Amino acid sequence: MNSKLKRYLILFFSTFKISAFTFGGGFVIIPLMRKQFVHKLKWIDDDEMLDLAAIAQSSPGAIAVNASILVGYKAAGVPGAIISILATIIPPFIIISIISGFYIAFRDNKYVSLIMEGMLVAVAAVLADLVISMAWDILKKRRAVEIAMLILSFILLEFFNLNIILLIFIAGFIGFMDYKVAKRRQNGLS
Amino acid sequence: MVYLELIWSFIQIGLFSIGGGYAAMPLIQHQACEVHNWLSMEEFGDILTISEMTPGPITINSATFVGIQVAGIPGALCATIGCIIPSSIIVTILAFIYYRFKGLNSVQSVLKGLRPAVIAMIATAWISIMRMAFFPEGAKQIDLVSITLFLLAFITLKKWKINPIFVMLASGLINLLIGVI
Structure with missing residues (x-):
């Protein structure tokens, strides 16, 4: 019981802290979660983190909330999911409730925007670190299919505005076909 | 109601x-x-x-x-x-x-296909944040302070594996200090 309660508390405060620092859109939560849940707590592994990101992205609602639900579920089942939902929505709820009283002043404040600009630059660095290390993991495996998919997906998203849900379907299908072909080849050899 | x-x-x-x-x-x-x-x-x-x-x-x-x-x-x-x-x-x-x-081979294969695509998605999110950070509204030239902060943050993250939250806070405060001075 005691260790269960401890796990709930760790989950709550980890998610709370992460939500309070997610600037600039849902995907920023992925490097923060990776640091906390993959590297520090070791509750999930690197591949799992990417799977959870894919599910969070292709489900309805805020990506950050969805990702928290998934991590919470892995950590402690349905109670874990509920705990992380609460921990994700409390920080923005408090912050927005306070700011809403004087939001015009907040928006136009020179010091606030200086801090925000500085933090956004760091967010860019955090994402750069994540993208480079994850892309490197793919390149290291030297599998042509995966490398080609990484490059093609990027080009299609960045330059042709491909719909993300469509990309997820195509990528999943290619992964499945890749497996089928490999299996058939193996059966043919034996 | x-x-x-x-x-x-x-x-x-x-x-x-x-x-x-x-x-x-x-x-x-x-x-x-x-x-x-x-x-x-x-x-x-x-x-x-x-x-x-x-x-x-x-x-x-x-x-x-x-x-x-x-x-x-x-x-x-x-x-x-x-x-x-x-x-x-x-x-x-x-x-x-x-x-x-997720243990099933066929499910594993689908998920394996998704991973490179998800990395590409995060990469596009990263590029749009880079754009926001380096070229804020109306700016035509890259701000020297932003570039320096970005490189410092990146090296700190890579080399010392510091919690990204601290790096974000520090970067915000440094930018404030430089702006005020």
Whole structure:
């Protein structure tokens, strides 16, 4: 019981802290979660983190909330999911409730925007670190299919505005076909 | 009943916004400015700006904000709860399915196919944040301070594996100090 309660508390405060620092859109939560849940707590592994990101992205609602639900579920089942939902929505709820009283002043404040600009630059660095290390993991495996998919997906998203849900379907299908072909080849050899 | 209206509007927003905050914005605008007369277009623009400036998921930020404008703190509570009801149910079910079946070879193969695509998605999110950070509205030239901060943050993260949250806070404070001086 005691260790269960401890796990709930760790989950709550980890998610709370992460939500309070997610600037600039849902995907920023992925490097923060990776640091906390993959590297520090070791509750999930690197591949799992990417799977959870894919599910969070292709489900309805805020990506950050969805990702928290998934991590919470892995950590402690349905109670874990509920705990992380609460921990994700409390920080923005408090912050927005306070700011809403004087939001015009907040928006136009020179010091606030200086801090925000500085933090956004760091967010860019955090994402750069994540993208480079994850892309490197793919390149290291030297599998042509995966490398080609990484490059093609990027080009299609960045330059042709491909719909993300469509990309997820195509990528999943290619992964499945890749497996089928490999299996058939193996059966043919034996 | 404004509270029920808030919950119902935000359930629809939560259910139909796939792909995060920027997918939710037109839906929020439709509900708050067109279906109900909760906000003017100008107020909606302000809400968008504040939601981007403040931490937390953009959809949750704007739900809280719209709720407060319409019916105070109870209104904010209703809007936020409405917003998360669909994803709470759907994503918990998906989590169950994922952990139940992820061991299967065929499921593994689909997930393996998704990973490079997800990295590409995060890469595009990164590029748009780089654009926002280095070329803020109207800026034509890259700011030297931003570049230096970016490199410092990147090296710190890579070399000493410091918690990204501390790096973000430090970067914000350094930028403030430089700006004031």
